Amino acid sequence: MTTFAKIRDVREKGGRQLVIVEFDEPMPKYQLEKMSPEIEIQLHDGRRKSPGQNKLIHALLNEITVAYVGSSTSIQRKIDLEYTKSTMKAMFADELGRNSFSVGKANMTEATDFIEYLINFCIREGIELKNSDMYKDYNLQHWSFCCLIHGKCAISGVKQGVEKHHAKNLVGMGRNRRNLDHLDSYFISLSAVYHEEAHKLGWTDFSKKYHVECVKLSAEWIKKLGISK
Numbered sequence: 001m002t003t004f005a006k007i008r009d010v011r012e013k014g015g016r017q018l019v020i021v022e023f024d025e026p027m028p029k030y031q032l033e034k035m036s037p038e039i040e041i042q043l044h045d046g047r048r049k050s051p052g053q054n055k056l057i058h059a060l061l062n063e064i065t066v067a068y069v070g071s072s073t074s075i076q077r078k079i080d081l082e083y084t085k086s087t088m089k090a091m092f093a094d095e096l097g098r099n100s101f102s103v104g105k106a107n108m109t110e111a112t113d114f115i116e117y118l119i120n121f122c123i124r125e126g127i128e129l130k131n132s133d134m135y136k137d138y139n140l141q142h143w144s145f146c147c148l149i150h151g152k153c154a155i156s157g158v159k160q161g162v163e164k165h166h167a168k169n170l171v172g173m174g175r176n177r178r179n180l181d182h183l184d185s186y187f188i189s190l191s192a193v194y195h196e197e198a199h200k201l202g203w204t205d206f207s208k209k210y211h212v213e214c215v216k217l218s219a220e221w222i223k224k225l226g227i228s229k
Contacts, residue, residue, distance in 0.1 A: 063131070
């Protein structure tokens with residue numbers, strides 16, 4: 001169960017900190033009686049989301065709406081957009097284990113998490129994004145990671161013939177792929193054409209030309225993606 005509260009005071013006692021909180025809404029007595037003495041606290045950074053973040057969120061929600069509903073009248077599009085917004089907020093809250101999520105009350109950290117969630121959703125579902133460069137620029141590494149785990153080219157977005165490129169700490173040139181520690185490598189997913197060009201240009205020139213970044217992967221993702229094979 002997730003509930004919201006405000007920190008009202010922090011006191012020192014016996015070398016420990018005591019935090020006094022005020023719940024936004026009174027908690028029923030039966031819930032308090034069942035509550036574990038151990039709780040998890042998530043601290044917010046206190047900064048409201050920026051106008052730029054708000055623009056990105058609504059641009060992404062609009063792209064998702066158009067992808068699933070298509071062109072419609074302005075009134076119908078507004079109704080559909082509100083439905084998309086409520087659906088994506090509910091999905092996002094469910095992933096976080098919350099009861100709800102409010103875009104209007106989101107701080108900068110929460111807004112970033114929601115933007116990255118929407119970007120990941122669009123890449124996973126193959127939604128053709130008109131403003132892909134804008135979303136990509138928000139967090140290049142997140143964009144590359146999402147493309148990598150969903151098997152999409154980080155430049156063109158295509159899925160067919162996509163290959164995993166070892167951008168740094170390269171495999172090959174006499175190095176045994178099976179004995180290599182892939183945790184030291186940096187990856188990006190590219191179509192065959194871009195993959196070949198990346199090898200010809202070298203990573204530095206290629207990344208500058210196409211404005212992309214490569215990412216490191218955890219051992220879990222390396223195994224999931226079959227890179228160690």
